[in-house]
Amino acid sequence: MTFSRRRFGCALCAMGWLALAGETSAQNLQGAEPGRYLAPGYQPAEGDEKGLWALMDRHERELKGSRFVVRDPAANAYLREVLCRLAERYCADVRVYVVRTPLFNASMAPNGMMEVWTGLLLRCRDEAQLATIIGHELGHYLRRHTLERWRDVRAKADFGIFLGMGLALAGAGWAGSLAQFALLASAFAFSRDQEREADEIGLNLMADAGYAPAATAEVWEQLLAEYQGSSAARDQSFLFATHPLPEERLDTLRKSAVARGGDGERGRARYRERLAALRPTLVADEIGLRQYGRSLIVFEKLLADAPDDGGLWFAKGEVLRLRGDAGDVELALAAYAQAVATGGAPPETWRSIGLVELKAGARDRAEKAFDAYLEAKPGAADREMLKALLSQ
Numbered sequence: 001m002t003f004s005r006r007r008f009g010c011a012l013c014a015m016g017w018l019a020l021a022g023e024t025s026a027q028n029l030q031g032a033e034p035g036r037y038l039a040p041g042y043q044p045a046e047g048d049e050k051g052l053w054a055l056m057d058r059h060e061r062e063l064k065g066s067r068f069v070v071r072d073p074a075a076n077a078y079l080r081e082v083l084c085r086l087a088e089r090y091c092a093d094v095r096v097y098v099v100r101t102p103l104f105n106a107s108m109a110p111n112g113m114m115e116v117w118t119g120l121l122l123r124c125r126d127e128a129q130l131a132t133i134i135g136h137e138l139g140h141y142l143r144r145h146t147l148e149r150w151r152d153v154r155a156k157a158d159f160g161i162f163l164g165m166g167l168a169l170a171g172a173g174w175a176g177s178l179a180q181f182a183l184l185a186s187a188f189a190f191s192r193d194q195e196r197e198a199d200e201i202g203l204n205l206m207a208d209a210g211y212a213p214a215a216t217a218e219v220w221e222q223l224l225a226e227y228q229g230s231s232a233a234r235d236q237s238f239l240f241a242t243h244p245l246p247e248e249r250l251d252t253l254r255k256s257a258v259a260r261g262g263d264g265e266r267g268r269a270r271y272r273e274r275l276a277a278l279r280p281t282l283v284a285d286e287i288g289l290r291q292y293g294r295s296l297i298v299f300e301k302l303l304a305d306a307p308d309d310g311g312l313w314f315a316k317g318e319v320l321r322l323r324g325d326a327g328d329v330e331l332a333l334a335a336y337a338q339a340v341a342t343g344g345a346p347p348e349t350w351r352s353i354g355l356v357e358l359k360a361g362a363r364d365r366a367e368k369a370f371d372a373y374l375e376a377k378p379g380a381a382d383r384e385m386l387k388a389l390l391s392q
């Protein structure tokens, strides 16, 4: 059986956005007809919906214990605040989990369990962009899209597959294979209409909450730029493998945002500040994926907003050093120098400078850099290893 032809979505709203095209029309939550949206405090009383919720509740208990769930209190409190600002009446019904997976994704389960992956948090540039995604996920919840999808899948022959994979993957983080994850995602894929609807609700929620509507299209523009600028991502990312490029979709989002109008809040400084403790992890995980072309695009974007961020300059240097193409050594050293110039370079910057210099045969400069590293990080566990490297 082939899953490559099927749309990814539900579990993967990023993917849903890719496939989405068409017109959206403004539709305010408050003015909707009765019963259109799930009522605050809703609990299914009986039937298949109750069964589906029970399944998700069980999965949520597993997720809670997962080592891939990020416990950082500041980040968790922050995402919750954004959620409650978007939909105060549903604040008590939805739980947001930050899952440590360096890919762009968010998902919404029917029982109110929302996952936001760390790769998404790295890529958002301000609170308005984050609000766009949380609003979109809320849209799936409010319109009970998973229940619709569940009934649809159940009516088809692949129900066994749906059960067989046991929903064990969400929360397994990126240790789970991408192929398995794609399988899960495909079984849960929302329809194009559902994605369009969630997107529309997301835009309305964020704009109603006072955020800049233009942010809705931006998240998407950035992802597209990443895709187009990186052959590695194009070859390897299952996310983009089966979808046409969403130029039309992007156009629709831009038009919807313009139609909605207004400047609105960005919350860029707050976004950076509230996720500051988590950022080194996000950056390290992105580098760890070893998709250098893609990572460079991500870091360049972030540096455009924060040219004084030593951690980001270091990250850029690391990507270049690890890629090691012609000319990368010089570019890496230049990035490390920028990191040092900001005054906020992590100690590892000097270690990396030392490694580059040593490889180039400049033993004296390497030793000087290692000394600077050990001075900045006296308890470094790799002290002896670096000495050994120098004496080789």
Ligand SMILES: [Zn+2]
Pocket: 009, 010, 012, 013, 014, 016, 017, 136, 137, 140, 190, 195, 198
């Ligand atoms: Zn979606």
